[in-house]
Amino acid sequence: MKNILIGMILLFVTLSTQAQDKKNKNAKYEIEVGGNCDLCKKRIEKAAFSVKGVKSAEYHLDDNILHLIINEEKCSVLDIKKAIAKVGHDTDEVKATIEDYENLHSCCHYERK
Known part of the structure; x- marks a missing residue:
């Protein structure tokens, strides 16, 4: 009886952990x-x-925030930040290379942190 109770508890813990993942x-x-x-707005949203997995991407120039809705089963926020950096724009985690930044149109040269 004790083994059955322990088995049921372990099963419950395993199932609840999987549901959270x-x-x-x-x-x-x-x-x-x-x-x-x-131009930056269009480039950032296109990137x-x-x-794959991005459902919505809207960049706001007034506060420099990209609002995203994503399917986390298909992509991560880091994937998106890497794509944005490849087209010349810095994010908090991933910075564009100097070459990618320099390739931006002159009006797109934002102040880098």
Whole structure:
């Protein structure tokens, strides 16, 4: 009887842990991205949408925040930050290379941190 009770407890703990590990299909994130103008906005949003699993990407020039809705089963925020850095824009975790930044149009040269 004691073994059955212990087995049931272990089963319950295992199932509840697995349920918590599920990825969210509509996770919302906000990330800061360096940018200046409408060209930046279009480039940043296009880079975000190039990552499979991005459902929504809207960049706000007034506060330099990219609002995202993503399927965490298909991508991560880090994947998106890497894609944005490849097109020349810095995020908090991933910085664009000097070459990628220099390739931006002159009006797009934002102040780097």
